[in-house]
Structures are given as structure tokens and as C-alpha cells.
Amino acid sequence: MNLPLQSRQDAPLRTRTDIGAAASRDIAAALTGLLADTFALYLKTKNFHWHMSGPHFRDYHLLLDEQSDQIFAMTDPIAERARKVGGSTLRSIGHVQRLQRLLDNDADYVTPQDMLAELADDNRRLAGFLRAAHGVCDRYNDVASTSLIETWIDETERRSWFLFESTRASR
Numbered sequence: 004m005n006l007p008l009q010s011r012q013d014a015p016l017r018t019r020t021d022i023g024a025a026a027s028r029d030i031a032a033a034l035t036g037l038l039a040d041t042f043a044l045y046l047k048t049k050n051f052h053w054h055m056s057g058p059h060f061r062d063y064h065l066l067l068d069e070q071s072d073q074i075f076a077m078t079d080p081i082a083e084r085a086r087k088v089g090g091s092t093l094r095s096i097g098h099v100q101r102l103q104r105l106l107d108n109d110a111d112y113v114t115p116q117d118m119l120a121e122l123a124d125d126n127r128r129l130a131g132f133l134r135a136a137h138g139v140c141d142r143y144n145d146v147a148s149t150s151l152i153e154t155w156i157d158e159t160e161r162r163s164w165f166l167f168e169s170t171r172a173s174r
Contacts, residue, residue, distance in 0.1 A: 020089040026143035031090020033139040034148065038081045038093055039102035040132055044125050045074040047108055051118040063115055066169065067122075070162050077155055084148050104132065116170055123166035130159045 020027055052067035085092040093099055105125050113121070133156045140148035 020087070022088055022143055022145065024089075026145070027089035029139055030088045030143060030145055030148060031085040031092065033136040034081050034085040034088075035090070035092045036102050036104070037132055037136045038078060038085070039099045040105050040129055041074060041077050041081060042093070042099045043103040043105045043107065044122075044129055045071055045078070047105070047125065048074060048122060050108065051113065051122060054113070055115060055118065057115045059115060063119065063169070066165065067118075070122075070165075073158055073162065077158075080151055084151065088145065088148070105129065119166045119170045123163050123170065126159050126163035126166065130156055130163065133159060 022030070048067050048071040052064060052071055055064045055067065057063075082092045093102075105128060108121060133152050137149050137152040137156070140152065
């Protein structure tokens with residue numbers, strides 16, 4: 004059915020889906036919260052990348068650049084999944100701030116070891132948030148979202164592992 008232009012413009016932003024209203028609401032909310040944390044982690048990783056210093060500058064600077072690219076690559080697929088299932092998603096930096104569970108770090112100076120340790124912890128927390136979102140998607144048999152999330156869990160665990168190993172003291 005084709006609606007007149009004004010009717011289409013006045014209609015709420017909805018995507019047709021076969022998963023049901025509750026599934027759409029719950030999955031979109033889980034994904035949107037996950038997206039807020041992903042943006043928060045991306046920006047913190049870039050912050051530490053930009054402000055890295057010390058004798059391992061080059062290695063850590065490149066590591067964090069690689070990791071921030073990987074984190075940013077998650078954002079569009081997360082947002083698009085929220086829209087594909089019939090929901091909406093983030094609209095602003097303020098929206099990110101209201102939903103994010105990972106803490107910002109606005110300190111003027113953070114040691115390289117503290118940067119890496121903090122990012123390792125944040126990635127471990129993000130893996131937990133990914134698992135929780137996976138549970139919501141699995142409950143509604145959203146196999147497309149669960150499949151994406153499984154890959155992101157693996158990538159997130161790898162980032163956490165690399166960061167943890169980079170903070171180990173030499174023996």
C-alpha cells in the first residue's frame with residue numbers, strides 16, 4: 004500500500020520485521036546500549052592512542068590505532084541491526100553518554116601501562132555486555148545478530164588479551 008507523501012513523512016520511523024514488537028524493542032535496546040559502549044571504548048582507545056608516550060610509543064600507538072579501527076568497524080553493523088529489527092538507535096553524543104556503561108577517562112596524563120590496563124579491563128567488560136546482548140538476541144531467535152555478536156566477542160577477547168600481555172612486567 005502506497006501512502007501519500009505527507010502520511011509517510013508523519014509516520015513513525017519503523018522497519019517492517021517478522022520478529023514481533025517485544026523482540027524488536029528488546030533487541031534494539033540491547034544493541035543500542037552496546038553501541039553506546041562501543042563508541043565510548045572507541046573514543047577512549049583513540050584518546051590513549053593520541054596521548055601515548057614513552058619508550059614503547061611506536062608499538063603502543065600502532066596497537067591502539069589498529070584496535071580503535073576494529074572497534075569503530077563494529078558501530079555501523081550494530082546500529083544497522085537495531086534498525087533492521089524494527090528499532091531505532093543512537094542519535095547524538097549525549098545519547099551515548101546517557102547509555103554508556105564504560106567510563107570515560109579525561110585525565111591530563113595517564114601512564115602507558117595504566118592506559119593499556121584500563122583498555123584491557125574495558126574490553127573485558129565489553130565482552131560481558133556483548134554476551135548479555137547475545138542472550139537477548141538468542142531468546143528471540145535473532146540468529147543474524149547472535150552471529151555478528153559472536154565474532155565481536157572473539158575480537159574483543161583478542162584485544163583484551165593483547166592489552167593484558169602488553170602490561171606484563173619483564174622477568
